[in-house]
Amino acid sequence: xxxxxxxxxxxxxxxxxxxxxxxxxxxxxxxxxxxxxxxxxxxxxxxxxxxxxxxxxxxxxxxxxxxxxxxxxxxxxxxxxxxxxxxxxxxxxxxxxxxxxxxxxxxxxxxxxxxxxxxxxxxxxxxxxxxxxxxxxxxxxxxxxxxxxxxxxxxxxxxxxxxxxxxxxxxxxxxxxxxxxxxxxxxxxxxxxxxxxxxxxxxxxxxxxxxxxxxxxxxxx
Numbered sequence: 001x002x003x004x005x006x007x008x009x010x011x012x013x014x015x016x017x018x019x020x021x022x023x024x025x026x027x028x029x030x031x032x033x034x035x036x037x038x039x040x041x042x043x044x045x046x047x048x049x050x051x052x053x054x055x056x057x058x059x060x061x062x063x064x065x066x067x068x069x070x071x072x073x074x075x076x077x078x079x080x081x082x083x084x085x086x087x088x089x090x091x092x093x094x095x096x097x098x099x100x101x102x103x104x105x106x107x108x109x110x111x112x113x114x115x116x117x118x119x120x121x122x123x124x125x126x127x128x129x130x131x132x133x134x135x136x137x138x139x140x141x142x143x144x145x146x147x148x149x150x151x152x153x154x155x156x157x158x159x160x161x162x163x164x165x166x167x168x169x170x171x172x173x174x175x176x177x178x179x180x181x182x183x184x185x186x187x188x189x190x191x192x193x194x195x196x197x198x199x200x201x202x203x204x205x206x207x208x209x210x211x212x213x214x215x216x217x218x219x220x221x
Contacts, residue, residue, distance in 0.1 A: 011043050021093055022086060026122050039146045040091040048138050053212045054164040058134050058202075059097050061214040062162070066100050066130075069196060069218070076102040076129070084123045085131070086114075087154035094147065098132035098160075102195065105129055127155050129195045135163040148174075152181055158195050162202065164212070171202040190219065 014020030021038040024030065035046040050056045059081060066078040079099050086093040101111045105128060116122035131151055133143040143161060151159050159181050163170040173191035174181035184192050190199035201217045 011045070015043055016041055018086075018088065018091060018093060022084075022123065025084060025093070026116050035095055037094040037142060037147070038092065039094075039142075039150050042146075044142055044146075046136075046138050048136070051136060051165075055134050055136050057212060058162055058164050058214050059132075061202075061216050062132055062134075062160075063098050065216040065218070066098060066132075070100060074103075075196070076100060076104075076106060079124065079128075085128065086123055086125050087127065087150075088125070090150055090153035090155075092147070092150035092154060094150075096131045097134050098130075099124070099128045100130040100195070101128040129156070130158045130160060130193070131156050132160040132162070135161065135165065137165070148181055152176060152179055158193060160191075164204070164214075169202060169204055171200075173200065 012020070012024060015024040015036075015038070018038060021036070021043065025036050033047065033049075037044040050059075063078065063080050070076050070078045077100070079101070081097050082095060083099065084093065084095055085099060101124075105111045105126075109126070111124055111126040111128050113121035114123040114125045133139070133147060135143045148159060148161075155176065157176050159174040159176075161172050161174065168188075170187050171191060172183055172187050173193055175184055175194065190201045192199045198218050198220045201219075202214065203217065204212045204214045207213045
């Protein structure tokens with residue numbers, strides 16, 4: 001099991017292999033508020049609370065827009081934060097901030113639900129169409145290096161990465177090309193999504209409480 005004392009975390013030896021990690025993170029006694037990622041034998045733990053204005057609210061806006069597009073246009077399913085995604089061949093298991101899978105990906109079995117001991121689906125296994133990660137102070141290396149490489153190995157067509165921590169809001173839709181992600185346009189410009197057939201622009205403004213309000217704007221291609 002996971003043992004936490006102050007800022008110290010004890011990870012069982014079995015979790016440094018993919019099957020052991022999947023069993024560990026899916027166990028009923030795995031504590032709330034802890035996020036764990038497996039990447040080819042490395043286990044990363046995050047316990048810090050999410051920053052409200054530069055992470056949580058961004059995630060809420062992205063999730064809401066993708067859910068609406070997927071449902072209104074009957075394109076597939078959007079899965080919110082907390083859904084465990086595993087790609088066995090890529091050697092990665094993690095919980096993206098948001099992910100989207102088309103009906104084609106789900107019906108073909110490229111991405112499938114895996115049930116836990118309770119019989120309920122607790123894991124998504126395979127390749128979705130889009131993964132979204134929002135960078136936090138504790139996830140810079142994970143999001144910009146480790147997961148960027150892992151999602152490319154998994155063959156995920158689009159990687160959306162957002163960094164709202166600084167004075168400049170950074171939002172990129174990276175496309176997979178020859179096994180690597182590359183930008184289609186410069187950050188700050190409308191970001192085209194081939195998987196959703198439109199471009200996206202992420203904006204923010206200060207609200208009456210002094211926090212940020214985000215809007216993910218869309219335009220059909």
